[in-house]
Amino acid sequence: MAKIGVDVGGTFTDLVLEKAEAGPDGRTVFVHKVPSTPADQSIGVVDGILAICRLAAVDPKAVELVVHGTTVATNITIEQNGAEVGMLTTKGFRDLLHIARHKRPHNFSLHFDVPWQSSPLVRRRNRMPITERIMPPDGHVETPIDLDEVRAAVRELKGRGVEAVIVCFLFSFLNDAHEKAALEIVKEEMPEAFVSASSEVANVIREFERFSTTAMNAYVGPRTARYLRNLESRLKSHGMDAELRIMQSNGGIGTVATCSERPVTILMSGPAGGVIGGRWAGAMSDVGNVITIDIGGTSADIGVIADGEIRIMNPRDTVVAHHPVLAPMLDLDTIGAGGGSIAFKDAGGAFRVGPRSAGAAPGPACYGNGGTESTVTDAHVVLGRLDPERFLGGDMRIDPALAEKAVREKIAEPFGMSLTEAALGIVTIVNANMALAIRSNSVARGFDPRRFSLMPFGGAGPLHGVALAEAVSAKEVIVPPAPGITAAMGLLATRMAYEFTRSTPTLLTGPHAGDLSAVNATLAELTALAAERLSADAVEPARHRFERVAECRYQGQGFELRTPLPEGELGPESTAAIAEAFHTVHRRDYGYGFDDGVVEIVTLRVIGFAEVPPLVWPELAAAPSQDLSAALLYERPTTFDDGKTVPTPRYDRDRLRAGHAVPGPAIILQHNSTTLVPPGFTARVHRSGNIHIAREA
Incomplete structure (x- = not known):
């Protein structure tokens, strides 16, 4: 028996497989990446599933659950x-x-x-x-x-x-x-x-x-x-009767039937898995305050997890392609910054990076698939941070000469720079763009990055992690065990969830406060609908859980804020607690509140959910000593953000053990990502498999 999470990105499709029983090598969790197939995502998804089943020696017919994060609706x-x-x-x-x-x-x-x-x-x-x-x-x-x-x-x-x-x-x-x-x-x-x-x-x-x-x-x-029906039939054509579940924008998973009927609920399906995966990885190190940044080939998705809680956007913020969409979505920002982001000289003569991307086809110039534009990936190759024979663990060869040609012709020569200056310029600009987005999703929302760990993941994330943490003053960097697959891991670390909503305007406080009978009736109806949906998905009633939220505002305000509701039937004794909870949320989001203001409930939401067993990542064995020679691969010149080129050792992450400390400069290699440890920083390996990077004391 096995379950698979599969997340489709603009360039690669990421997969994680967990099987119930360990194989001869003792492994229960396997990860893999395959190129995405933008013309029909289901081709890459099924090819990836079959490939990871071969890797794990699992019969595809033994897979019982496939959880899928898709960008189909978003791309439309x-x-x-x-x-x-x-x-x-x-x-x-x-x-x-x-x-x-x-x-x-x-x-x-x-x-x-x-x-x-x-x-x-x-x-x-x-x-x-x-x-x-x-x-x-x-x-x-x-x-x-x-x-x-x-x-x-x-x-x-x-x-x-x-x-x-x-x-x-x-x-x-x-x-x-x-x-x-x-x-x-x-x-x-x-x-x-x-x-x-x-x-x-x-x-x-x-x-x-x-x-x-x-x-x-x-x-x-x-x-x-x-698309969802096609994917379901493709799986069945390969003899797979696995339950197919789809990641929703609110961080829960739903059935194909439900998501086909309400595709507006999966507009942010792809990015949602990354935030869930970030919370899961942070919990393994007992870290509850995490800023996640998922840097793939096309975009960077930024989320904030405070005290282990994932935030849902307020209704005023749920906009997709400039159109308001009143569907529950995880609170995250997406910008056009990734490994495939194209650097260019714009019509005004300015040095720009993104949001245009080389995507999966043709991809960065170094891929050798016909791409000629200079990208962030090409810049890292020029700076010696990506080794040609080790890209994707050696499964994919890249050509440094093509990367140098693109950066020279598109950036260095037009701006009168050296090749190294041009490559550093590309990385500096894309880092500045991402740092600005991180601040807007943390500082501007009332969260102090100095209290948070920055968690970079995605194929390109750990290359930028330390620079971004320094730019926003995060206290450390946490690189999860398989950063290039973290979004897929989030798919196996979330819960089945459905959200039901109804507007029931009711004054909560003030001289004309109404009674809460209508509110209680609406909550009861929404709870029944949520229970009905969960039961239809074969979730037994004993596993049903419900969360209740009121969207409140001060009377006369234009928009509402999500406010938690206490359990049980609401009565006069509940109003003070709900009002105080709203004041707290308002102060956090806006920096002030009106304790004597009249509070109004506008909309009620009930989230019905059922927890699923989360992905279990095996703990690392303790390092017998601080000797890193067993993990050392080789040493090569590498250029860091200060412009200095220094000999930099490469370490195999699979050979690092709990307690190992890797001093910078260093590059830690693994199949799905590359972690950059600049001079003056140390990477420490946690027993969970996470790597914590901080400035040396």
């Missing part, structure tokens, strides 16, 4: 090649998706793009107005729905060949009867279409955000659902 939004979507909406409000909040993306610029207007998720011609009206505050029917209009509109959309249809009526979060009636007609007339109702996708207040979320669900839905 980036490439803007989603489905043609039709929309049924309340008459008089077909332009709501165009008008949005009437907010300028850049207040003081005369040259700006409004993405929801220039690249709408639903074209105006496909937004069909329907006679109906539901009114606040109780959701009573003001104007009955005209079902003949609905049928005529659906037939017109069918004639236009739309692939997906959404139903978005005003105030449906108060009463969804009209949306349900319209949805039945859509399913009857267009059984082949991908259909969504806003009350099913985002049953919350704020029409624009709710409509936008539903539109995004339909925009990415058909292709995402086809």
Whole structure:
């Protein structure tokens, strides 16, 4: 019996396999990397699964669980090649998706793009107005729905060949009867279409955000659902009956059926695994405050874990491709900075790095696949930090001459620099870009990096870890056991989770505070829905767990903050605790609070989850002495950030043991990543397999 985590990146697909019983070599955990196949990710996924099964001597038919982190839905939004979507909406409000909040993306610029207007998720011609009206505050029917209009509109959309249809009526979060009636007609007339109702996708207040979320669900839905079904069938064609689970944006895993129906929940599927993996690796060293940075070939994903808790974004921040998406997402930032990021001279003569990437094809120039642009990977090769015969553990050869040619022609000569200066410039600029993003996701959110360990992972992460920790004043660097596979490890270290939401506006404090009967009723309904979903996924009731959250604000504020709720039925005695919890969150996010302000609950969320046995990484044996000769491979000249080139020993990480201290300068090699230890720093090996790097005392 075995389980596999597989995470698809822009350049490589990462895999980890854990089997129940140790083989002849005593190993239970295996890791592997294969090139990604951007044209069809499922090809690389299945090839990787078969390859790691061979590596672990496991029959693919013995695999019982595959957990997959995918960027399919994310790539659709980036490439803007989603489905043609039709929309049924309340008459008089077909332009709501165009008008949005009437907010300028850049207040003081005369040259700006409004993405929801220039690249709408639903074209105006496909937004069909329907006679109906539901009114606040109780959701009573003001104007009955005209079902003949609905049928005529659906037939017109069918004639236009739309692939997906959404139903978005005003105030449906108060009463969804009209949306349900319209949805039945859509399913009857267009059984082949991908259909969504806003009350099913985002049953919350704020029409624009709710409509936008539903539109995004339909925009990415058909292709995402086809991909997941295709992957499932590919696995079965190789005799694998493993349960396939998909990483969701909130850090939980869901079934193929659920994620195909609600693909908006997996828009951040890929980056989510890295944050979970970072928490898992930090816990192995008893470190709860961790800033994670997952640096792959195309992007860098930054997350903050405080006291072992992973943060969920507040609704005001959940934006994908400039469109608001009210789906729960881990709080992380993504920037275009990775090993494949291209360095260039822009039209204004400035030295730039990223966000354009060479990706998997053709990849950096040193790959020898036809790439001619200078990338961050090429710069590291020029600086002697990546050894040609040891790249990917020797599974992939790189050509230093091609890297030097690209850096010289694209950067050194245009800027009048030496080859080394150009390569150092590329690394310095990309580090500055990443450091800025780390500060915006830590300092700007009320977290002091001096209290946190920086955990770099991904194929390129440990090459940049120490420089980034110095730039943001983190107290140390922790390199996880298999940094290039950490995101895949996170897939086997998370839980099955579903989140259900409903807006139930209620004043919590103040002279007009309402009773909490409606809040308790909503929480009970959402809990029942979560339990139903978990049971449908064959999770026995004894394993069901529930977390409850209220999105609160001071009365009159425009947006809410997520606030934890106490267990049990809420009553007058609960209001003070909820209000104080909100004040605390508000002070953390904004730096101030109003203890005497009137607090209002706007939206309630219930997260139903079931824990799964986490990945168990074997502990290292203790080092008999500080003699590193058994791990020493060879020594080569290497250039560090100060511009000095010094002889630098290479060590095989697989031969390092718990308690070993590796003084800088040094480079620690392993199959899936390379760790750079600059002069003046020491890398200490923890029994968990983590490497802790800090400045020498």
